[in-house]
Amino acid sequence: MLDSFLSDLGLLIYALLIVAVALQVMLKRRPVGVTLTWLLLIFALPLVGIICYQLFGERYLGRLRAKRARLMEAKYKQSVHLFDQSPHVVKQSCSDVAEPLNKLTRRLLGLPILSGNKLHNFEDSLETLKQLTADIQQAESTIYMEFYIVQQGGLVEPLLEALADAAKRKVNVYLLVDSVGSSEFLKSSASAQLAKAGVKLVEALHANPVRMLLQRIDLRLHRKIVAIDQQLAYTGSMNLVDPRFFNQQRGVGQWVDLMLRVEGPAALNLQAVVAYDIEMETGEALIEQLDLLAATEPVGQQRMQIMPSGPGIFGDHIIQLLLSSLYLAKQQIVLTSPYFVPDESLQMALVTAASRGVEVNLILPARNDSFLVRYASHSFYQQLLDAGVNIYKFNGGLLHTKSLLIDQQVALVGTVNLDMRSLWLNFEVTSIIDDQAYAADLNRIMLRYLEQSTLINAIAWRKRPVYRRLLENIVHIVSPLL
Template identity: 45%
Template sequence: MEDFYQILTLVGLFAYWLIAAGVVIRVIIKRRSIGVSLAWMMVIYFVPFFGVLGYLLIGEQNWGKARENRAKLMYAPYRKWFADLYLFRQYRPKELTEYGHSISSLCEQRLGIPSLGNNQLELQSSPQQILNSLIADIEGAQSSINLEFYIWHPGGLADKVVQALIDAAKRGVEIKLLLDAAGSRQFFKSHWPKQLKQSGIEVTEALVVSPLRMFFRRLDLRMHRKIVIIDNQIGYTGSMNLVDPAFFKQNAHVGQWIDVMVRITGSNVPVLNTINSWDWEVETNHRQLPEAPECIELNADHPIDMLQVIPSGPGMPSEIIHQVLLLSIYQAKSKIVITTPYFVPSENLMFALTSAAQRGVIVELIIPERNDSTMVKWASRSFFGELLSAGVKIYRFKGGLLHTKSVVIDQNHCLIGTVNLDMRSLWLNNEVTLAVDDLAFTQELSQLQQSYIDDSTQLEHERWRKRPVYKRIIEQFFYMFSPLL
């Protein structure tokens, strides 16, 4: 009997070795960045069984068979909708700056979505301003409201938004609400979903998490976009979830979340609406493509406010926002200012930032002093030494969890949206960002970034070099896992 158990143990070990070797071969065949591949190989071999299981569950961008098949069928009609934008007067490529033209060309080639003029952008930077503006627009809605968020958390002004939606539904406005199942779990546990549905509002959970589904698609794939469309004429997007910061994560000890949203009117609102329609159809298999932008005459004496909408995520060209970000950094001539709550850069992004600083570009990185993710906090710190050595200025914001995601290039052009500077946002989640080729808006955003700097502490290189050894060890430990965060 003892021999039998020894043989069984050997067979089991050999079988596990074959499985682990097979998974490692798959890691290599996928041809991702070397850092990501090495991180997964380390996890597989140093964490027996659980490393292999972890890769099978979250190692690849497995969207689920039903969603993948649905997206393939959706591609042609959505591609045609975007292609028709080239026929409108708002498509004015000659009006783009050199920076805007390069971003637009990349997006046209990879996404089939052009930059469009005739947009009016309003930067909103306080939760009261954002939520009250949204409530006012909901109260003025005539026909339709589409909302899509990663987190919707009950409490405070967020509840007044729900009540405004219920009142709008009662007067005949068609309303669709798409929320990430994991991010909005507290909302789905509340009484609000039932009340919304009773009022005739369609409420859908995106990427539902359950033990059964983990064997068919990646568990940590999330719907991270924040989009509101009202009557196909008013749009919102940016970093803010549908939460009142005074009622959200009060026990996290990071302070209130600091966010921005961009209120948009003009030609790109239907483009944002179409991205929302794509997400809605992926989840519900129901298509409702919006009407295209109106072909209005443009005033030649007035700036046309060029704007490029850039979605990313499963079913869309891989790493498109990562490419746009790298292109923006390499085009910078004088200054780059970045705000992000989670900073775990790719190898290419790290090289681009240090190279920019070394060629004389002022590079300023603004991150929160306190973070709600322990792993990200320590992994992020592992990059500080190299950045500081290259001349990058790092500011740690003291006024709360700085959640704004923005990049300003040369104080002339900017990126703003839902994208964190980490691998999850750049490679995995459903995201959207705006590339704004408009001087007035960019300078307003630049002033907001400066206000963040004024409420920050600059990290000194010499002081950072003298930090305790145990902190360096913790940083390096989490650095090994940074490609997976």
């Protein structure tokens, strides 16, 4: 009788736990697909669903980091006010496409669009590493860097040596790296040597079994930024790796990236983002050490605005920026992303654009390093192809560039993948560039990608094997969680 009572009590507690977690899911306002997927997982596989939700379902920043975010909010608003006093602030965009995006970003974050910049695209990662090393060697006062992945090997070695040398000559050097993405580097002798040389190495979003109970382990620092002397910066899709040695065991070829070199007033904005991220981790008030009213001399005429995104101060506004861009397109959309698992709103924006006569070109890697993402991505293709979207499979390696070109006028270049993690969880940064010459150069790069790509035939795609369609649809069910 006692055994029966304990068994019934256990079942009751188990049922109450399932109901409690289900209510926890429904109390959060999320996209409907995400909520339904979590509920399906919790009721179909209760133990797995409950554990996964507690680990990945809530955006726990952690108590200390959340407290810092609240304290830094006032500081952020003050900094934005100073940025707005720059003589390089542009009140009116060059194009009709850029103006709504400018207004959106200013309304959401307060960050202005700045002129006086000189922008250069680096489409060859080796050339990026060489130029970045040379710029580090010329640094005089500050080097702020943050990357998701840092991996030794190849041309990364002389770059790390240049960082150590800069620290030895009293340049203030910070290197912020993600705990998960750069776990091997953080354990290496190279990181110890950098610290010994005076480089301030900071581990972002530290992950261990204890912290899994206090914050999500998949909230990741996915930004890639280098900022030097408040006058020069880099941002884009490239991690601090040499593609000849990075992830070669995956069999997807070398990663193909795009990095943007920024000279001029916009570089200070990017340096301020890194300063905020370092303060979020360490509490060190770096933003006060930047001269936000510095009379930076213009080095060009190109206009640029940035949108940081992620939990905390900057918010998850990137989805609004992407949707606005897609709906503003009148003639052409060219989009590249290594991981394409859009939410319903982005999928519909692409379908709607093609349906109203906009030429929509998606350039995605033919081979991907994630089994789930590959099949989840394929599950979206049929609706896009039926609407007239052109889907190109890039054969020249793993295309890692994250870019959006609208009507060959306005460009978005940054770190955001088209998946739920980048849109809602990761700390990301996107550059909004309102310049005809830059758009033309980005279009040149897109054409080079297309030369190495194969267009998917809509009729042939519909005839793919039944088992593949079944697998895609099964994975599609959990796509809101990828």
